[in-house]
Amino acid sequence: MIEPSLPSDREPIADAARSVGVFTEEEIRTIYELFDDYVRDLASGYNFLTFRDDGQVLGFACWGPTPLTEGTHDLYWICAHQTALGKGVGAVLFQRVEEECREVGGRLLVIWTSSAKGYETARRFYARMGCAQDGRIRDFYTPGEDLLVFSKRL
């Protein structure tokens, strides 16, 4: 059900991200950029996994080794399609990312997210997955929207 994303998952992945309703078009463009890097170059540092059910893309995750660290990985994106919420897609993806990181010697998974209201579900999700909040930079994204840093030991 979970496998490395195929090049043809490009649009379904962007659709899944759009369906959540919180990402800006600039953020969606970032997904395309990371995805294109991943497809073009296996050593790009970006890994994508697709959660597929009956041929449908229900979610995806994107992560990679954090530059200039030893054994730390960034979870850049993790996302379930709006129509698949509550089915545990995110949790299964998260656990798979943890496994894949461990397999390459990963010690720590780090997640950078926003304090905005639209990300409340995501924040609760990270806490449920066992992540701790390590810091907050006030007004990082925009005035009133903070950066929150979560991490999980692997």
Added chain:
Amino acid sequence: MIEPSLPSDREPIADAARSVGVFTEEEIRTIYELFDDYVRDLASGYNFLTFRDDGQVLGFACWGPTPLTEGTHDLYWICAHQTALGKGVGAVLFQRVEEECREVGGRLLVIWTSSAKGYETARRFYARMGCAQDGRIRDFYTPGEDLLVFSKRL
């Protein structure tokens, strides 16, 4: 004395960074990469300033707008040559970066640094420049070496 870096500052800037004695060769390579991006493309998002005295490069700073934010800037590097320590090169560079950020609507300057012993001088410097510590991710760089996040409102 402070001006946008010239392409010919590439090696003197790397020398200044090496003279500090705390950066790994991988980190020095990162400086070359950012510098080459800066020289190649003014819209690269990386800006370099050189502190020059009597033709000698005594220090440099590199910063740029933080992707996906409005008005936040990253101070990627700030460095005085070992032979110029205690002359206020860093402080003057820091203030100039603050000014340049403000000029383009910057609200917040963010610095990501290490908890390692070799960075103690840097940490004291950021505190002296009025930065607050916003977070710490334990074991981020290597086991025992944490990421510290500082920021300053502009």
